[in-house]
Structure formats: structure tokens, C-alpha cells
Amino acid sequence: MTYTVLARRWRPTKFADVVGQEHITVTLQNALTSGRVAHAYILTGPRGIGKTSTARILARAVNCLNGPAAEPCNECEMCRQILDERCLDVVEIDGASNNSVEDVRRLRETVRLSPVSARKKVYVIDEVHMLSGSAFNALLKTLEEPPEHALIIFATTEVHKVPFTILSRCQRFDFHRIRPDAMAAHLRKICQHDGITIPDESLDIIARRAEGSLRDAEGLLDQLVAYAGTDIPFEAVREVLGILPQELIEQATEIIAQHDFAAVLPYFAHLANAGTDYAELLRSLQHYWMDLLFLRAGAASEERKPDQTLRALADRFSPEDLLRLTKLASETESELRRSLNPRTRFEVAFLRWVGLDRSVQLADILAKLKGASPMPTPPAAIVPSAPLVTTTTLPEAPPAKAKPAESKVSAPQGETETASPEKTPPKGKSAPAKTGEGTIDMLVDKFGGEVVEVKDTPKTSPKKE
Ligand SMILES: [Zn+2]
Numbered sequence: 001m002t003y004t005v006l007a008r009r010w011r012p013t014k015f016a017d018v019v020g021q022e023h024i025t026v027t028l029q030n031a032l033t034s035g036r037v038a039h040a041y042i043l044t045g046p047r048g049i050g051k052t053s054t055a056r057i058l059a060r061a062v063n064c065l066n067g068p069a070a071e072p073c074n075e076c077e078m079c080r081q082i083l084d085e086r087c088l089d090v091v092e093i094d095g096a097s098n099n100s101v102e103d104v105r106r107l108r109e110t111v112r113l114s115p116v117s118a119r120k121k122v123y124v125i126d127e128v129h130m131l132s133g134s135a136f137n138a139l140l141k142t143l144e145e146p147p148e149h150a151l152i153i154f155a156t157t158e159v160h161k162v163p164f165t166i167l168s169r170c171q172r173f174d175f176h177r178i179r180p181d182a183m184a185a186h187l188r189k190i191c192q193h194d195g196i197t198i199p200d201e202s203l204d205i206i207a208r209r210a211e212g213s214l215r216d217a218e219g220l221l222d223q224l225v226a227y228a229g230t231d232i233p234f235e236a237v238r239e240v241l242g243i244l245p246q247e248l249i250e251q252a253t254e255i256i257a258q259h260d261f262a263a264v265l266p267y268f269a270h271l272a273n274a275g276t277d278y279a280e281l282l283r284s285l286q287h288y289w290m291d292l293l294f295l296r297a298g299a300a301s302e303e304r305k306p307d308q309t310l311r312a313l314a315d316r317f318s319p320e321d322l323l324r325l326t327k328l329a330s331e332t333e334s335e336l337r338r339s340l341n342p343r344t345r346f347e348v349a350f351l352r353w354v355g356l357d358r359s360v361q362l363a364d365i366l367a368k369l370k371g372a373s374p375m376p377t378p379p380a381a382i383v384p385s386a387p388l389v390t391t392t393t394l395p396e397a398p399p400a401k402a403k404p405a406e407s408k409v410s411a412p413q414g415e416t417e418t419a420s421p422e423k424t425p426p427k428g429k430s431a432p433a434k435t436g437e438g439t440i441d442m443l444v445d446k447f448g449g450e451v452v453e454v455k456d457t458p459k460t461s462p463k464k465e
Contacts, residue, residue: 005218005219005222006190006194006218006219006221006222007048007214007215007218007219007222010190010218011053012050012053012054012057013057013072013074013083014057014071014072014074015028015029015054015057015061015070015071016071018050018053018054018057019050019178019182019183019186019214020049020050020176020178020179020182020183020214021049021050021054021175021176021178023176024043024054024173024175025054027173028054028058028061028173029070029071032058032061032062032067032068032069032070033069033070035068037058037062037068037151038170038171039143039146039150039151039152040143040146040151040152040153040154040169040170040171041055041058041151041152041153041154041170041171041172041173042128042153042154042155042156042159042162042166042167042170042171042172042173043055043153043154043155043156043173043175044155044156044157044159044172044173044174044175045157045174045175045176045177046157046175046177046212046213047157047213047215047216048210048213048214048215048216049175049176049177049178049212049213049214049215050175050214051155051175052124052126052155054173054175055124055153055155056082056090056124057071057072058122058151058153059082059090059120059122059124059151059153060072060074060078060079060082060083062119062120062122062151063078063079063082063087063089063090063118063119063120063122064076064078064079065077065078065079068119078117078118081117082118087117087118088116088117089115089116089117089118089120089121089122090118090121090122090124091110091121091122091123091124092123092124092125092126093107093123093124093125093126094126094127095125095126095127095128095129095130095131095154095156096126096127096130099130099131099132099135100132100135101132101134101135101137101138103135104131104135104136104138104139105138107123107139107142108138108139108141108142111123111142111146111147111150111152112147114149115149119149120149120150120151121147121149121150121151122150122151122152122153123150123151123152123153124153124155125152125153125154125155126155126156127155127156127157128154128155128156128162128166129156129157129158129159129161129162133163136162136163136165136166139166140165140166140169143166143169143170144169152170154166154170159172159174176212177211177212177213178212178213178214179212180204180207180208181207183206183207183210183212183214183217184200184203184204184206184207186214186217187203187206187207187217187218187221188200188203190218190221191203191221194230195230196221196225196230196231196232197230197231197232198224198232198237199233199234201234202224202232202234202237205237205241205243206220206221206224206237206241208287209241220240220241223240224236224237224240227239227240228240242277242280243284244276244277244280244281244284248270248271248274248276248281248284249281249284249285249288250288250309250313251263251267252267252281252285252350253285253288253289253292253313254313255267255354256325256353256354256356257313257316257317259354259355260354261351261354261355264350264351264354268347268350272343278336278342278343278345278346279333279336279337279342281346282329282330282332282333282336282346283333285325285329286326286329286330286333289322289325289326289329290322290326291310292310292313292314292317292322293319293322293323293326295310295311295314296314296315296317296318296319296322297319321356324356325353325356328349328352328353329349332345332346332349335349
């Protein structure tokens with residue numbers, strides 16, 4: 001017996017089965033029941049979220065012998081013909097391979113002919129953004145004066161490539177990425193139906209990994225079943241998807257929160273021994289920090305129910321720091337792809353993050369050294385952004401140099417006033433950091449009260465590897 005992949009077997013055949021796109025399916029159903037179906041639709045959104053399925057359901061719904069109704073019956077002769085792809089009046093065209101003006105001209109000819117057996121002649125044109133400019137022009141004619149019996153449904157992942165003239169002649173529906181909880185619920189349904197045992201936690205991970213694409217999620221589930229059979233332990237999920245143990249991510253965050261340089265080397269050794277995929281680790285860290293950020297901002301992430309560790313860690317960071325860390329991790333991740341030695345690249349970056357916050361304290365020390373009023377800690381929430389202040393105000397030390405433009409923007413007004421005038425910080429010490437060379441060494445060796453510049457983004461990263 002041939003195996004049909006889950007994504008095909010669970011392809012929705014009714015509007016009610018389309019996951020997470022109620023804003024579209026309900027509108028279409030209302031149009032069907034009130035007899036206000038448009039002559040052209042464009043369905044847009046990321047891959048694997050139900051665009052083509054919705055187009056096919058609509059094609060059946062308008063032609064169903066027991067309709068047109070809010071749902072196709074999927075039983076009548078017409079529905080069966082369309083389901084089995086035997087119906088001559090429902091044509092699916094792949095825009096990517098039929099993108100020439102000739103192809104569109106041929107289409108124009110056939111659109112005019114009356115349907116053979118169906119009520120409406122339906123054209124589903126997938127990946128319509130791939131059409132050439134002249135093909136679009138040729139299509140325009142059809143869209144301007146469509147024959148009464150025609151229904152044209154475009155689907156595209158890149159709607160910005162579709163000319164405005166086309167868009168303005170279609171009803172546009174934007175499909176949303178499917179929320180992880182809705183996706184997990186759908187996967188659970190599949191598992192129950194197919195007798196697959198898998199922990200809920202694993203389903204959440206799959207849903208998260210699929211990044212909104214239901215087809216991807218079903219593909220991953222397929223892959224897991226192929227690997228582990230119908231009884232899928234969490235370990236299998238971890239192995240197949242390369243999921244890192246949660247402790248590794250929490251530990252990294254803890255080390256950064258504590259500025260615990262002593263724990264860094266053992267942590268690195270642990271990562272190396274476990275054969276960690278550093279890019280995956282960075283991705284997981286970004287996710288985790290985003291969760292912290294949401295929690296910090298008072299909005300619990302939909303994807304993760306905050307546990308105790310998460311709450312405790314969230315309190316240790318300011319939202320600004322979390323944003324900054326996430327951004328740095330994302331930058332490091334893209335650097336990693338080009339790097340021949342991801343491990344070193346990761347370790348260098350990580351060391352820098354562990355040192356990041358030190359600059360806050362230095363800013364305080366600096367202010368005290370200057371005898372300025374002790375940084376009157378405005379609203380508490382602003383304090384954590386102090387690292388930005390130090391980073392940007394320090395370079396001002398050499399008076400000849402023009403002020404970096406960012407310092408104006410990022411430094412809270414009051415603090416710049418106290419930090420910049422007359423008294424310049426001991427400049428000799430901050431100077432060498434400008435090349436980025438040795439920044440880490442400085443961090444590690446020198447933070448006993450010395451001026452250390454911690455930069456967000458090194459302009460030139462030393463090729464240590
Ligand atoms: Zn039917």
C-alpha cells in the first residue's frame with residue numbers, strides 16, 4: 001500500500017477544516033450563501049497555510065450540485081469530479097511554469113468558452129507572481145471584462161510582485177501564519193486519529209518549529225513517525241529536530257544575567273562535548289529571550305506558558321537588554337553561516353554578552369568619579385538602558401572628534417548632560433577598543449574599575465579562527 005503523506009491526507013476539504021483562517025473562510029461562506037461571489041480572488045500568505053486548499057474548496061462550493069452553499073457537499077458527482085481532478089471546468093495552473101504571454105493568451109481563449117458541465121469555470125493560478133510583465137498585461141483584459149461563468153483565483157506567496165492593476169481587480173485575502181496553539185491542536189487531532197502517541201510538549205515544539213506553516217508541521221510529524229514509529233518519545237523529537245536541552249538555554253541566560261565569567265569555560269566545554277549545533281543554539285536563545293521580553297513587557301507569549309525559571313530570569317533583565325541581546329544573537333547567527341569556525345565565533349560573541357552589562361556599573365563609577373550628582377536614577381525603567389549611554393558617551397572623550405550621531409538619539413537627555421561636559425573620562429584607556437581587536441581580552445582582564453568599551457557590533461571582527 002502506498003503511503004500518503006499527512007499533509008495530503010489531511011488537506012482540508014471543507015471551509016470548516018481550514019485551520020486558523022476563519023477571517024477568510026467565513027467571508028467566503030457568506031459570499032456563497034448571499035450569492036455575492038466575486039469573479040476574481042487573490043489569496044496571499046506564506047507557504048503551507050491553506051491557500052490552494054481554500055481555492056479548491058471554493059471551486060467545489062460554487063459548482064456543487066447541492067449548492068452553491070456555505071460548504072461543498074463533497075459527495076455529488078460534480079464535487080467528486082473536482083476532488084478527483086477529472087473536471088474539465090476546474091483548471092489549476094502553475095504560474096511558475098506557465099508564465100509567458102503565450103500561456104496567458106491561451107488561457108484567455110479558453111476562459112471565454114462556456115463550461116462543459118459545471119456551473120462556473122474556475123481557474124486556480126498558483127504562484128501568480130511568477131508571471132512575466134506582458135503576461136500580466138494580457139491577463140488584465142480578462143480581469144477587466146470577465147465572462148459571467150468565470151471564477152479566477154490567484155494564489156501567491158509574494159503579493160508585492162503582483163502589479164497593482166491586477167490586485168485592484170481582485171478581492172484580496174491575506175492568510176495568516178497559523179498560531180502555534182492552533183497548529184498544536186490540529187497535530188493532536190491527527191495523532192489521535194492515527195493512533196500516534198506523542199507528548200504535548202513535543203507537539204508544541206513541532207508547532208513552533210514550523211513557523212506558521214501547517215504543511216511544514218505535518219511534514220515534521222511525518223518525519224518523526226518514520227523515525228520512531230507511532231510511539232514517539234520526547235528524545236526522538238529532540239534527535240530528529242536537533243532540539244537543544246532547555247537547560248542549555250536557561251544556563252546561558254543565567255550566565256549572562258550573572259556576568260558569571262567563571263562559568264563560561266565549563267559551559268563552552270559542555271557545549272563542545274555535546275556536539276552542539278551553534279546556529280540552532282543561537283536560534284533557541286533568540287526565541288527564549290523573546291519569551292522573556294514578552295513576559296517582561298507584561299504580555300505572556302502565546303507559545304510558552306511561563307514557568308518559574310522563565311519568570312525568575314525575566315526579572316533579571318530590562319526589556320532594553322533583552323532586545324539588544326536578541327538582536328546580537330541574530331547578528332551572530334548570520335555571521336555564523338559564513339564562518340568556517342562557528343564555535344569560536346559563538347564563543348567570542350557569548351563572552352562579549354556576558355560582559356555587556358558591566359558598562360552600566362562603569363557608567364555609575366564614572367559619574368561618581370566626576371563628582372557629578374549620582375545619576376539620579378530617573379524612572380527605574382530607564383536605568384537598564386545605561387549601557388547604551390556609556391557605550392556612546394565614552395567615544396566622545398577625544399574632543400577633536402565629531403560626536404557620534406547615535407549618542408544624541410539613544411542617551412536619555414539628563415544623563416548626557418552630566419556625563420559629557422568638561423570632565424572627560426580618562427581617554428587613554430578607552431582608545432584601543434576602536435578596532436574591536438582585543439575587546440574580549442579587555443573585558444576579561446580589565447574590568448577591575450577600568451574604562452572598558454563594550455560595543456554592540458564590532459566593525460571588524462578579528463579573524464581568530
Ligand atoms: Zn457537491
